[in-house]
Amino acid sequence: MQNRIRNFSIIAHIDHGKSTLADRLLQETGALAEREMREQFLDKMDLEREKGITIKLQPVRLEYIARDGETYILNLIDTPGHVDFSYEVSRSLAACEGALLVVDASQGIEAQTLANVYMAMDLNLEIIGVINKIDLPGAEPEIVKQEMENVLGIDRDEIIPISAKLGIGVEDVLEAIVARIPPPRGDENAELKALIFDSYFDAYKGAISYIRVDSGKLKKGDIIRMMSTGKEFELTEIGVLNPFMNQVESLKAGEVGYLAAAMKNVADTKVGDTITNAGRPAPRALEGYKEVKPVVFCGLYPLENSEFEKLRDALEKLKLNDASLLYEPESSDALGFGFRCGFLGLLHMEIVRERLEREYDLTLLATAPSVIYRILLTDGSEVFVQNPSHWPDAQRIEMVMEPFVKASIMVPNDYIGAVMELCQEKRGSFVNMEYLTPQRVMISYNLPLAEILFDFFDGLKSRTKGYASLDYEIKGYEASDLIKLDILLNGEPVDALSSIVHKEKSYQRGRALVEKLRKIIPRQMYEVAIQASIGNRVIARESVKAMRKDVLAKCYGGDITRKKKLLEKQKEGKKRMKQIGRIEIPRDAFMSVMDIE
Numbered sequence: 001m002q003n004r005i006r007n008f009s010i011i012a013h014i015d016h017g018k019s020t021l022a023d024r025l026l027q028e029t030g031a032l033a034e035r036e037m038r039e040q041f042l043d044k045m046d047l048e049r050e051k052g053i054t055i056k057l058q059p060v061r062l063e064y065i066a067r068d069g070e071t072y073i074l075n076l077i078d079t080p081g082h083v084d085f086s087y088e089v090s091r092s093l094a095a096c097e098g099a100l101l102v103v104d105a106s107q108g109i110e111a112q113t114l115a116n117v118y119m120a121m122d123l124n125l126e127i128i129g130v131i132n133k134i135d136l137p138g139a140e141p142e143i144v145k146q147e148m149e150n151v152l153g154i155d156r157d158e159i160i161p162i163s164a165k166l167g168i169g170v171e172d173v174l175e176a177i178v179a180r181i182p183p184p185r186g187d188e189n190a191e192l193k194a195l196i197f198d199s200y201f202d203a204y205k206g207a208i209s210y211i212r213v214d215s216g217k218l219k220k221g222d223i224i225r226m227m228s229t230g231k232e233f234e235l236t237e238i239g240v241l242n243p244f245m246n247q248v249e250s251l252k253a254g255e256v257g258y259l260a261a262a263m264k265n266v267a268d269t270k271v272g273d274t275i276t277n278a279g280r281p282a283p284r285a286l287e288g289y290k291e292v293k294p295v296v297f298c299g300l301y302p303l304e305n306s307e308f309e310k311l312r313d314a315l316e317k318l319k320l321n322d323a324s325l326l327y328e329p330e331s332s333d334a335l336g337f338g339f340r341c342g343f344l345g346l347l348h349m350e351i352v353r354e355r356l357e358r359e360y361d362l363t364l365l366a367t368a369p370s371v372i373y374r375i376l377l378t379d380g381s382e383v384f385v386q387n388p389s390h391w392p393d394a395q396r397i398e399m400v401m402e403p404f405v406k407a408s409i410m411v412p413n414d415y416i417g418a419v420m421e422l423c424q425e426k427r428g429s430f431v432n433m434e435y436l437t438p439q440r441v442m443i444s445y446n447l448p449l450a451e452i453l454f455d456f457f458d459g460l461k462s463r464t465k466g467y468a469s470l471d472y473e474i475k476g477y478e479a480s481d482l483i484k485l486d487i488l489l490n491g492e493p494v495d496a497l498s499s500i501v502h503k504e505k506s507y508q509r510g511r512a513l514v515e516k517l518r519k520i521i522p523r524q525m526y527e528v529a530i531q532a533s534i535g536n537r538v539i540a541r542e543s544v545k546a547m548r549k550d551v552l553a554k555c556y557g558g559d560i561t562r563k564k565k566l567l568e569k570q571k572e573g574k575k576r577m578k579q580i581g582r583i584e585i586p587r588d589a590f591m592s593v594m595d596i597e
């Protein structure tokens with residue numbers, strides 16, 4: 001039985017066709033009848049669909065009758081393609097023996113794909129090279145083959161050219177999975193060890209975990225134990241996804257499936273944890289994943305203070321689907337009670353915020369994102385600060401350090417100059433440049449993480465006409481000349497609008513910021529002075545003139561319905577406003593700190 005199982009995932013850069021290929025595999029193996037076929041079945045969250053990217057992984061079990069006449073069980077574990085989510089890639093790879101590497105025939109290998117392939121190689125996975133979109137007029141499969149051979153050492157003769165869209169070559173891919181990816185090895189009579197590679201909260205069943213059984217077996221009614229916490233639960237349901245939830249009697253070594261155990265507390269199914277049998281526990285847990293550390297932080301506050309508990313509840317639920325999300329309560333003079341949240345990157349932050357608003361019906365205020373700064377104080381101690389409002393006074397600071405990354409940018413050689421210019425502007429220092437093929441290079445720079453977080457992607461995209469791809473890894477802390485920039489409204493500092501900036505850019509940013517705020521703060525009943533200051537020194541000032549008329553002044557006389565409508569409209573507008581002292585600020589103002597060049 002075990003030798004007919006193949007566990008694999010697909011590694012691909014965004015848009016290279018991973019979801020299209022996955023859908024094809026489902027279709028080809030009959031897992032989804034044509035009429036059930038929704039476009040891109042595996043990307044199930046709305047947000048993913050809208051943004052056209054895969055975030056959450058979902059395993060699917062396929063049954064394939066191979067050319068040798070045998071029926072094989074293929075477990076496909078989906079992986080996300082965006083740089084923010086590479087930790088989820090490592091999670092899904094850890095549950096597999098092989099991976100398909102899908103590369104767009106008109107684009108070639110991208111920086112992010114490389115990082116993921118190296119991760120798969122480190123885990124000793126069998127890698128099957130696939131070149132997709134060979135139907136495109138701009139397809140250059142021979143050049144891409146050469147690139148894959150040069151850069152990754154994949155034998156060009158073993159690379160499979162396909163068109164996922166037209167269904168060309170898909171059967172060859174299935175045959176290669178069967179022939180080249182080794183079956184799982186694990187003793188089903190040994191103690192149970194199952195890896196939780198994902199989990200989510202289901203309103204009816206409680207927490208659901210996606211697992212890969214490494215050794216032993218589990219069946220309904222078993223008492224399982226979480227090895228990290230020692231907590232025990234009775235299994236109420238186990239099953240496979242083919243692709244819809246389907247209960248099974250048991251799951252054995254090598255198999256992939258889901259389980260429910262009436263776990264109400266979302267913290268009970270920790271992704272990366274090992275499940276064992278309480279009656280016959282395994283002596284040691286499986287190696288978990290590298291703990292991922294959030295690198296971007298921002299404050300999330302309910303617009304209505306009364307929604308604080310609701311926000312706490314929503315964050316707790318979301319955290320189950322997203323182990324990388326960190327949060328802790330904090331308070332702000334301006335915004336009241338909220339949470340400081342940690343994210344893997346800006347896209348991750350945006351997605352969490354949107355999910356909280358949509359799925360949990362909250363209206364939130366987000367402060368500008370920040371990295372974690374390391375500050376040496378004059379008294380010899382050291383503090384880590386990720387909230388600008390906790391920045392120590394300038395006279396107490398001996399040295400400030402910020403996180404730096406090593407960025408690798410792959411680009412056609414026509415754009416080398418444009419990329420270098422951008423990196424210099426972002427305070428980068430050149431590391432090296434390597435030719436991947438005569439037409440494409442990989443450029444490496446050391447850059448402050450904070451600069452990458454703010455519109456670096458956009459800059460890169462626009463300056464290279466979308467041809468560049470970026471990957472980065474955190475290198476550590478380096479000293480930088482950073483200071484805190486405060487914003488005052490009518491003389492009062494607004495803690496939630498403070499930001500940390502490089503000294504050389506501080507005047508420019510201060511001016512840009514007050515200018516921007518002047519445009520987005522609506523007129524009030526009195527004049528509002530907007531100032532930017534460093535320490536006690538005001539470096540820029542603008543003002544919003546007082547409003548002349550009340551809205552109601554517009555309706556001369558008696559039309560009551562009209563008056564009501566206007567008041568309603570004003571109330572609607574107020575929903576998106578935050579009252580700071582006597583001043584009303586649009587909720588997007590707090591994020592705008594980041595949009596300034």
Ligand code: GTP
Nearest residue numbers: 015016017018019020052053054081133163164165
């Ligand atoms: P993420 O989910 O963001 O990781 O993207 P993906 O890699 O899953 O890409 P997806 O399958 O969504 O495909 C991206 C685009 O390429 C879509 O518009 C597809 O229709 C198109 N596409 C996929 N495969 C092919 C192909 O073989 N030929 C052509 N011409 N287009 C394709």
